[in-house]
Amino acid sequence: MALILASASPRRRELLRQIGVSFDVRAADIDETPQPGESPADYVCRMAREKAAAVASGASGECAVLAADTTVVIDGDVLGKPRDALDGLAMLARLSGRTHEVMTAICLCRGEESSERLVVTRVTFATLDRDLCEAYLATGEPWDKAGAYGIQGLGAVLVDAIEGSYSNVVGLPLAETWRLLSEHRIPTGLGGSGE
Numbered sequence: 545m546a547l548i549l550a551s552a553s554p555r556r557r558e559l560l561r562q563i564g565v566s567f568d569v570r571a572a573d574i575d576e577t578p579q580p581g582e583s584p585a586d587y588v589c590r591m592a593r594e595k596a597a598a599v600a601s602g603a604s605g606e607c608a609v610l611a612a613d614t615t616v617v618i619d620g621d622v623l624g625k626p627r628d629a630l631d632g633l634a635m636l637a638r639l640s641g642r643t644h645e646v647m648t649a650i651c652l653c654r655g656e657e658s659s660e661r662l663v664v665t666r667v668t669f670a671t672l673d674r675d676l677c678e679a680y681l682a683t684g685e686p687w688d689k690a691g692a693y694g695i696q697g698l699g700a701v702l703v704d705a706i707e708g709s710y711s712n713v714v715g716l717p718l719a720e721t722w723r724l725l726s727e728h729r730i731p732t733g734l735g736g737s738g739e
């Protein structure tokens with residue numbers, strides 16, 4: 545069964561390749577506005593589901609579609625990608641010296657069936673001064689990243705500790721993704737094709 549990754553993210557592509565999966569890529573364009581009263585966990589799961597469904601609706605029924613959504617959660621608030629420098633600065637100031645959660649939901653659609661998983665990683669930031677935040681924003685790295693940082697890049701220097709999956713923070717929890725693909729008999733570098 546052919547797999548489509550419903551994502552424009554180069555990180556997700558690289559992570560999925562890392563576990564030996566063959567796939568095509570099709571970006572999903574959906575409205576990412578949270579619904580009033582929606583919890584962060586419900587929000588990321590809905591986003592992953594809608595990305596998968598959007599691509600699945602235009603694909604052959606013979607394909608499985610994998611999508612993911614990642615968000616940073618602090619004090620129950622969802623931090624998406626920063627809108628501008630001020631927004632980015634405010635996000636980094638809020639994360640400074642504290643622990644937040646990075647939630648990634650993955651969704652696999654196959655015909656009428658769809659399965660989802662939610663993975664949560666706790667990330668603790670060092671105490672950041674304003675100069676460091678400004679220097680980091682000036683690198684341009686934060687713009688396309690939830691919470692205005694990338695742990696896989698220069699943003700690593702902002703992070704004191706993590707508890708849980710690292711790949712989950714970068715955008716695709718590899719252990720859960722591998723399990724989900726294997727359950728659906730989608731071939732990976734470690735088997736999974738029973739068909």
Ligand SMILES: Cc1cn([C@H]2C[C@H](O)[C@@H](COP(=O)(O)OP(=O)(O)OP(=O)(O)O)O2)c(=O)[nH]c1=O
Nearest residue numbers: 551552553613614689690693694695713714715
């Ligand atoms: C916290 C954090 C997020 N991110 C990224 C992962 C996600 O790509 C992005 C959050 O945005 P998403 O909306 O999850 O994904 P995306 O818009 O990049 O890609 P697509 O919807 O097409 O799949 O933030 C990092 O790369 N490193 C990090 O440390």
